[in-house]
């Protein structure tokens with residue numbers, strides 16, 4: 001089907017629905033699927049609807065049944081199929097669908113049956129997310145809605161993502177977010193067919209993960225005595241209230257398992273060699289000076305970075321070793337951004353090491369530092385991810401580069417042979433203001449309205465197709481300097497994350513801002529039912 005035909009069909013669905021009793025569009029999916037053919041009739045979900053699934057898809061089927069239970073009051077039975085009886089909701093693995101990849105699926109709804117087919121479990125899981133969106137928005141509610149008729153329009157969908165990395169980052173270092181907030185966020189990512197969550201676990205203002213070998217990282221490093229009020233330049237003082245919090249290793253295991261079931265990959269980030277003050281406050285021997293540091297109470301780039309002593313490299317590798325036990329995923333983020341090298345310039349040890357290695361500039365030492373971590377990670381079968389600054393010291397081959405200072409770092413990185421995740425501040429910094437309304441809650445600055453997020457194309461025009469194949473995808477950043485609560489986190493994330501979900505899933509040729517906006521109005525009813533504190537759209 002051509003994009004124009006699909007657009008016409010969706011417009012038609014909108015029109016049909018708006019003439020009926022219910023004003024909302026009949027089919028209103030975010031992200032928009034690759035192919036959708038609407039048919040006549042509906043499948044009605046009832047208390048006796050059975051869900052049958054191939055054994056590998058039982059977990060997805062169970063999650064579906066659990067998701068449908070609260071609003072409908074139905075406890076749908078899930079089982080492996082006994083014989084070839086059609087009817088109900090059927091989840092099936094199908095080797096013939098390999099062309100759609102591991103995350104692709106086909107969904108066929110007739111009055112008798114909902115048939116989900118996929119090459120692999122992630123695809124079947126995404127089909128169940130589509131299915132939920134085809135039901136009335138109240139399906140997302142935790143409260144029972146006895147009066148609603150749970151119908152699904154008959155249709156056929158074939159779908160698969162444009163990119164493999166569809167992510168978000170939550171900075172839990174600047175403001176700690178409770179485990180429950182992270183679990184809810186993982187559900188929200190999955191609903192939007194997003195598959196990656198980077199946890200920014202350490203920074204100058206806090207260390208948020210238990211490391212058994214180095215307990216002071218959390219005993220000392222997870223608490224700051226107070227926090228800067230307003231922006232630094234306003235000099236409005238400090239709030240006088242301690243802020244703290246961290247995830248125990250048991251918490252992390254729970255988060256990882258919760259995410260695994262929902263096909264969300266966790267990417268842990270331990271910042272080095274900069275953004276290290278909370279760690280140095282905990283273990284002063286990691287720093288370059290004898291100054292006694294506290295966990296930072298202000299924002300911005302700090303000059304206190306890790307020293308380059310062999311004992312510090314070993315310390316950080318020991319931290320990574322514990323991290324690898326907890327996070328089974330391929331990608332481990334080591335930061336690498338915003339590293340003022342002044343302290344290395346005045347450190348006799350750093351200068352001696354530079355002479356020994358024949359380095360002329362501190363940036364080479366930065367490259368060496370990242371290289372040491374890369375050796376450690378690759379020898380354990382993992383891949384290092386770093387912010388685009390790691391290119392400056394010569395990023396190690398095989399490292400993934402996250403382009404945050406616009407997309408130019410990403411372009412340079414793919415040309416140097418790296419895989420790239422686009423996370424540019426120009427399109428994906430969800431800590432920036434989303435409107436110029438003076439009543440908008442305090443944010444870090446910038447301006448990133450919904451429409452601009454939607455406009456983003458993660459593949460810059462100047463790339464050849466071969467280079468473009470190294471763009472793994474894109475990620476939305478929730479830096480939390482000015483996001484003190486879970487509520488504010490949701491306000492900054494939504495609806496911009498819904499726009500990003502379509503950016504990374506839907507083929508570029510099918511994207512259309514006005515169509516998205518029409519679907520979004522309906523989608524916000526879902527977020528309301530999910531009790532997400534999203535930012536409302538401007539009135540029309």
Ligand code: TNX
Nearest residue numbers: 337338387404429431444479
């Ligand atoms: C830059 S993005 C940073 C973060 C800040 C963010 C605020 C990056 C790699 N470094 O430490 O939180 O700006 O927008």
